[in-house]
Amino acid sequence: MNYEFFIAKRIIGSKAYKSSVSAPIIKIGIAAIAIGIIVMLVAIATGLGLQKKVREKVVAFNGHISINSFDTNQSNESIVPISTKQDFYPKFNSVDGIKHIQGVATKFGVIRTETDFEGIVLKGVGSDYDWSYIEDFLIEGSLPSYEGKLSNEVVISSYLANRLAFQLGDTFQTVFKKRSIEEIPFQRTFKIVGIFNSGFQEIDKTFMIGDLSHIQRMNKWNKTQVGNFEVYLDDFTQLAEKENQIRGKTPSFLDTQNIEEKFSTTFEWIKIFDNNTYGIITIMIIVAGINMITALLVLILERTQMIGILKALGSSNWSIRKVFLYNATYLIGLGLFWGNLIGLALLFFQKYSGVLEFPNAKDYYMSVIPVYIGLDYILLLNIGTFVACFLMLLIPSIIITKISPVKAIRFE
Structure with missing residues (x-):
């Protein structure tokens, strides 16, 4: 000492x-x-x-990185389909640090009731969809399973449920426009099996989650076509690095966008x-x-x-x-x-x-x-x-x- x-x-x-x-x-x-x-x-x-x-x-409903087709569409609706027959799907083995990849599509519609109506975006998901990211936000009901035959079960937000006075188990009609305005629009009946609350009003007031097959049928796509791919990473801090690697491993006709670019204001x-x-x-x-x-x-x-x-x-x-x-x-x-x-x-x-x-x-x-x-x-x-x-x-x-x-x- x-x-x-x-x-x-x-x-x-x-x-x-x-x-x-x-x-x-x-x-x-x-x-x-x-x-x-x-x-x-x-x-x-x-x-x-x-x-x-x-x-x-934000990531739960959009993924870390989105793989899209090159087009001028800036809306929430999938226009140009992408084939799922890609080297990076269903497993993106060529890039390390990728947790999951899934094919989805979106289509704008209007929920119609006897007394009210509300514009929404149907997010179509398939059997490859990872529900674990949404599970934490589920406040009522259960999560659907879209495997096999066409399902009318959907998950909506508590925001939409409150605005339209919906409850678990209710059925409702949704109208989707066709490519031509003169044509009679599509009508689909859905059943509410789950209600979520993300806290993000931009998400809650816009999206409901349903079967991807509905969008494929309305858009006249086959079963191997989706609107875009959502990629989930193991580590958010490597977002920019992994996006560059993913862009280098995807075909030239496909574009990538990370979640920070998509929700830059947030x-x-x-x-x-x-x-x-x-x-x-x-x-x-x-x-x-x-x-x-x-x-x-x-x-x-x-x-x-x-x-x-x-x-x-x-x-x-x-x-x-x-x-x-x-x-x-x-x-x-x-x-x-x-x-x-x-x-x-x-x-x-x-x-x-x-x-x-x-x-x-x-x-x-x-x-x-x-x-x-x-x-x-x-x-x-x-x-x-x-x-x-x-x-x-x-x-x-x-x-x-x-x-x-x-x-x-x-x-x-």
């Missing part, structure tokens, strides 16, 4: 230290670090949680939370550092005589500075401990209880404030805060080099 650490340990453990003039200021410094950690943990956990939930909702909005989080972290670290600087200066002034004696006995300036830096390190560690304990307790409570909700759920696409707890950002936050506070304490510790041994021993 080096003697600097030994002296710092004795100072921390002494009764005089705990009842000294600097004790309240030191406690304030510890509290500042603890509060700062709590605020930063909450800001990061809720910011990442919101981003993750919004991302999951993703730009959630990226704003990163700037807010960075701002909060910077402010909290500065506040905590200033409080620790004040505590260290008071501690140095209180131990002026001790500094003079150590200098008189031959201790170097750096050696004495290490004594106080050891002391400050202990105080920072104490603040980090209590901050993490309280902060993580609050986050786990919110994660499993969901007691805190957004005042306006429509603005955030969800009602409960989401929380994401990850070991990676917790460790980085603690290490970053510790290093930043420690570096800030190196400057005020320079005052020790200005203290004269003779004057310090006489100091009262």
